[in-house]
Amino acid sequence: MKILVIEDEEELLNSISNYLQEEQFHCEYALDLKNARFRLNRETFDCFIVDIGLPDGSGLELVKEIKKEQPESFIIIISAKSSTENKVEGLNIGADDYLTKPFDLSELNARVNSGLRRYKPVKKKHVEFNELKIKTDIYQVLVHDIEVSLTKKEYDLLLYFITNKNRVISKLAIIEHLWGGYQDSNESYGFLYAQIKNLRKKLSIAGCNDYIENINRIGYKFRAN
Amino acid sequence: MKLITQKSYYLLIVYFFTLVLVGISFYYVTNYVIREEFNKILYHRKYLLIKQLSKSDSIIKYQNFSDHLIFIQESPVSLSPFEQINDTLIFDQNEQKYLQYRQIHFTQKIRGNYYHMYARRLLIESESLAGPLLILIIFLFLALLVTLFFFNRWVSHKVWKPFYVTLSKLRKYQLKQNDAISLPKTNIDEFDELNEVLGIMMNRIKHDFYLLKEFTENTSHELQTPLAVIKSKIELLMQADNLTNIQYKYLSASLASVHKLSKLNDSLGLLVKIENNQFHNFEKIDVYQLIESKLFNYEDLLQIKAIEVIKEKIDPLEIMMNPVLADILIENLINNAIKHNIVDGKIIINVRSNGITIANTGNELTIDTSLLFQRFSKANSQSFGLGLSIVKEICNQNNIEISYEYIKEKHWHTMTLRFN
Numbered sequence: 001m002k003i004l005v006i007e008d009e010e011e012l013l014n015s016i017s018n019y020l021q022e023e024q025f026h027c028e029y030a031l032d033l034k035n036a037r038f039r040l041n042r043e044t045f046d047c048f049i050v051d052i053g054l055p056d057g058s059g060l061e062l063v064k065e066i067k068k069e070q071p072e073s074f075i076i077i078i079s080a081k082s083s084t085e086n087k088v089e090g091l092n093i094g095a096d097d098y099l100t101k102p103f104d105l106s107e108l109n110a111r112v113n114s115g116l117r118r119y120k121p122v123k124k125k126h127v128e129f130n131e132l133k134i135k136t137d138i139y140q141v142l143v144h145d146i147e148v149s150l151t152k153k154e155y156d157l158l159l160y161f162i163t164n165k166n167r168v169i170s171k172l173a174i175i176e177h178l179w180g181g182y183q184d185s186n187e188s189y190g191f192l193y194a195q196i197k198n199l200r201k202k203l204s205i206a207g208c209n210d211y212i213e214n215i216n217r218i219g220y221k222f223r224a225n
Numbered sequence: 226m227k228l229i230t231q232k233s234y235y236l237l238i239v240y241f242f243t244l245v246l247v248g249i250s251f252y253y254v255t256n257y258v259i260r261e262e263f264n265k266i267l268y269h270r271k272y273l274l275i276k277q278l279s280k281s282d283s284i285i286k287y288q289n290f291s292d293h294l295i296f297i298q299e300s301p302v303s304l305s306p307f308e309q310i311n312d313t314l315i316f317d318q319n320e321q322k323y324l325q326y327r328q329i330h331f332t333q334k335i336r337g338n339y340y341h342m343y344a345r346r347l348l349i350e351s352e353s354l355a356g357p358l359l360i361l362i363i364f365l366f367l368a369l370l371v372t373l374f375f376f377n378r379w380v381s382h383k384v385w386k387p388f389y390v391t392l393s394k395l396r397k398y399q400l401k402q403n404d405a406i407s408l409p410k411t412n413i414d415e416f417d418e419l420n421e422v423l424g425i426m427m428n429r430i431k432h433d434f435y436l437l438k439e440f441t442e443n444t445s446h447e448l449q450t451p452l453a454v455i456k457s458k459i460e461l462l463m464q465a466d467n468l469t470n471i472q473y474k475y476l477s478a479s480l481a482s483v484h485k486l487s488k489l490n491d492s493l494g495l496l497v498k499i500e501n502n503q504f505h506n507f508e509k510i511d512v513y514q515l516i517e518s519k520l521f522n523y524e525d526l527l528q529i530k531a532i533e534v535i536k537e538k539i540d541p542l543e544i545m546m547n548p549v550l551a552d553i554l555i556e557n558l559i560n561n562a563i564k565h566n567i568v569d570g571k572i573i574i575n576v577r578s579n580g581i582t583i584a585n586t587g588n589e590l591t592i593d594t595s596l597l598f599q600r601f602s603k604a605n606s607q608s609f610g611l612g613l614s615i616v617k618e619i620c621n622q623n624n625i626e627i628s629y630e631y632i633k634e635k636h637w638h639t640m641t642l643r644f645n
Binding site: 101195216 | 453455457464474476487494
């Protein structure tokens with residue numbers, strides 16, 4: 001899997017490629033439009049992560065070009081502009097996803113994975129992990145090939161965990177992923193605990209190992225080994 | 226008091242004194258002119274009398290003509306030449322009162338005899354002059370008053386019109402609106418100057434205002450990338466093995482702060498955008514449907530808190546509004562109704578043709594409710610207190626009245642929106 005990240009802030013670029021590389025993605029990068037165009041014309045990528053505010057122009061232009069040159073690839077815009085209009089504009093010109101800065105790397109990773117799954121044949125849309133199997137095309141979770149009935153939030157939570165397995169994910173990142181706008185931290189923590197408790201319970205009843213590990217205060221880790 | 230009324234008061238005072246002065250002068254001048262005229266007549270009478278006496282033998286001691294009286298008195302002694310003209314009062318038997326006469330008194334020697342001679346002429350009474358004069362002055366004064374009244378009305382309609390135009394434009398003017406204020410040419414130097422100065426002043430204020438807005442917008446925008454860097458570094462650091470509990474604690478606190486800062490940025494950026502009127506397109510929005518979809522999004526939160534939602538659709542309600550703002554408005558209100566609710570609480574949403582009411586159970590707010598819609602007035606340390614100021618700003622822009630009420634006995638918070 002090859003990803004091209006176009007972002008002018010080098011430190012952010014480092015973080016992104018550092019995180020994604022661990023997920024067996026091959027990450028390459030460009031710091032400006034010129035460089036990005038150069039790479040675009042020579043190589044094919046499975047995914048593009050494009051910042052909008054680039055020193056030599058708007059990333060939106062690049063999105064248009066990518067859509068023309070490599071229509072099979074998946075494009076995620078990362079931008080400091082958070083308004084709905086900006087999002088709609090980005091999606092309208094051909095981007096597949098839009099992530100507002102500052103984002104969680106785990107969220108970016110989840111989006112990249114979900115995007116890449118979208119272009120795969122049905123068989124490959126299945127996410128498998130030991131006794132767990134998630135059929136993402138039909139939102140079905142199987143433990144030892146027996147279906148477990150999960151709510152939408154529990155399903156999202158599980159998929160997020162598996163996508164970011166072996167990573168410490170902050171509670172805030174999960175809350176943001178599950179509820180988006182609802183911001184009251186104290187309460188949303190309570191909601192999160194409830195969701196995790198339910199998920200654990202349902203999985204353990206189905207005979208699944210408990211992979212979800214509490215990481216002191218900060219979050220959780222879906223431990224694979 | 227209007228400038229023109231004030232001016233009229235002063236004018237009337239001046240008019241009054243002028244008229245009194247004119248009246249008095251007129252009175253004296255008239256008197257003087259009459260006396261001068263009488264003097265001439267009396268001199269003429271004297272001339273005629275002397276001429277008549279020197280021709281005839283007999284001297285008629287007393288003559289009473291229609292308008293004058295002649296009275297001659299023989300003197301036993303010799304008299305030196307003498308002449309005097311003055312006013313004199315003489316009792317009139319017919320009218321039983323003193324009448325004022327103009328009289329010439331002179332001495333004359335005719336054929337060896339000396340005579341005192343008096344020629345008198347009845348004067349117009351002073352009162353009969355003063356009376357009409359007073360009436361005239363009063364009449365003039367009243368005439369001036371009426372004229373002034375109509376003149377002022379005319380002036381304030383004609384001359385002051387540009388001033389009132391400027392005034393009403395300034396009154397309606399809102400800095401936030403993007404259209405520049407246009408103050409027309411008036412053909413009156415003072416008003417043109419005023420308009421010009423106002424125009425310059427407002428452009429300057431507007432310029433500063435937009436600089437500030439731009440600054441806020443840029444700052445909130447530019448801060449997001451460094452925040453993204455910080456956040457990503459914390460996240461990478463979190464992955465390290467062998468972190469101690471205390472290190473996790475520090476990371477967790479840092480992450481929470483970054484999160485808070487970025488939310489603050491988002492909200493401020495949104496507020497600035499709303500204030501700058503950057504949400505243009507209007508669409509017809511079914512309010513009830515919007516509320517239902519928002520409630521659907523919050524279904525699990527409602528479930529976890531065991532909040533019962535009662536929706537009442539009394540009338541259908543469709544409004545013309547920017548869909549993004551409508552979304553934020555309803556979202557924030559419902560969000561608050563859940564956030565400030567209690568476990569096993571209730572939310573009652575009522576949609577009528579002229580507005581909506583969202584009521585929720587909850588503990589009394591610790592903040593002053595009159596400051597509720599102000600920025601950074603917050604009910605707890607977790608929020609910034611920007612949610613309701615965003616709501617307020619959206620309401621302001623869309624001509625929606627919003628009010629908050631708390632019923633203490635029942636612990637009900639009620640938000641009422643009235644669409645005008």
